[in-house]
Amino acid sequence: MTGKGFSAMSILRAHKVKLYRSTTGDIVIFSILAVIAAFMAMPMVYTIGNAFKPLSEIFIFPPQFLPRHPTMDNFYDLFVLMGQSWVPISRYLFNSLLIVALGTAGNVIFGSLCAYALAKHNFPGKRAINQAILLSLMFAGAVLLIPHYLIMSYLGWINTYWAIIVPAWGATLGVFLMRNFIEHMVHDTLLEAARMDGASEWQCYWHVVMPIVKPAWLTLIILSFQQLWADQGALFLYAEELKPLPYALSQIIGGGVGRAGVAAAVTVLLMAVPITVFVINQSQIVETMGTSGITGE
């Protein structure tokens, strides 16, 4: 009996090492990944290359991936142009960061709160809300622009940050995603156990549900971040000092062909932020409670 248990343990140990490891498998996986990743990376490599090319090289045909005479001129030009802007560039950056931070935080917190209730509670009107969420996902945002503007105008939010931030809080994709994860990944028994021990609903949400679905809300942060980061606020923000960074930069590069190099530099800067966030975010996922907390009944 003990012998059997022991051998099971050793198999387990052997497999723990092997679970995600096999040499041929690794080679195959790496080569497949490398091919697709190269395909994905090409436009970015080209743009980064452009950012370091002198203007004379940008329009060479056939296009070159790497600059022959790398230069930082485009970035210098960009900083000079930024320095000349009427509203200091730091103000645009502040606007962007404020919108992105508040919008994303609200989206994740309100979305997951709602999702928790929808996934693990029973209350009248739950079905209706679930259907409403699906319903609102189906509608292209572009179509609702005019009614959207009218509402902001009734609320007196035109030309305030709220016109961008608050709608992000009600973005349904977050609720939809989080609900599906919480419903399928969080064990009811775990919640019951927590309630037995006297946890309040808030504690259940914050200490049980959220740690388990950490991969899900990390994903939601990325989605929300990159959407808000790209937002130029064109429809709702008119005051120059309220506009976000992408708007300011798109103005700078609107100066025609001569700014092609600067445009590439802008693209690199604007892309660098979401990519950095993405990489940091994805390396946060180590082992969540869902993968370490409960063993089967």
Added chain:
Amino acid sequence: MRLSFERQKKIGGFLFTLPFVIGFFLFFLYPLIQAVIFSFNELVLTSTTFELQPRGWENYRYALQVHPEFTRTFVEVMVQLLTRLPLIIAFSFFAATLLNQEFRGRALVRALFFLPVIMSAGIVMRLETSDYSVIMLEASRAGAIFGGNALRSLLGDSGYMPTWLLDYVVQAAESLPVVIRSSGVQILIFLAGLQSIPREIYEAVSVEGATPWERFWLITFPMLSPLILTNVIYTIVDSLTAMNNQLVVLIRDTMLRGAGYGASMAMAMIYFVAIAIILLIVYRLISRRIFYYV
């Protein structure tokens, strides 16, 4: 005692959903109702505000019978979706399982797969339109079409394949670059799902002697099946409501410089109902086959 606990849970449920519900009414339902009203009217701007002139079903008749491109684009968009949907789901599932392996620089490679989503957002996309990446995309598409033709002559000559299947295979090969590019979010969703599967289960079946193949089909696949539904819905919604979807472009053009706002809202409503029907069918089909762990 029990009743009050249940009551408490209900109130908790209400409170937790409240912020979202308020936002939903304000920023979605109300605009939607207005859009429905607009679709039966013509919007006329006056010097200070706007007026509605009732037109009954005229806008809908216009969209379906008069507008030269609406119905054709509508059919095209739907066919395109049906071809790409299974491919996107299969590819993102495959890519997610690969990206979930442990290797150095994993976060970076994941970022590469997510890159198209970042690049297609806002300013970056506008910058790119005049750029080399467009040439790249065109080139890869041309390559895919070339490959598709080769595939057609290869498979077509053998004569084993029914025509509809052959058409599908060729079309699938041709849209591969687009498929890879539009799988970014789906890959992330599957990845998050993979990371949420308790590792103990894998260890347990490994003890029982399951091969990797069995582990995949007996654990990974059923555990991820709820997210397949999530991703199918996301893919349908994402590709049908994207800013550069042909039909959305057509509706927006109609709104801004075509037959007017009322007509464009009528088109949007027809489109909306179609999407709803598709989602309903898909939901019915898939939700029965899902494995429920909880």
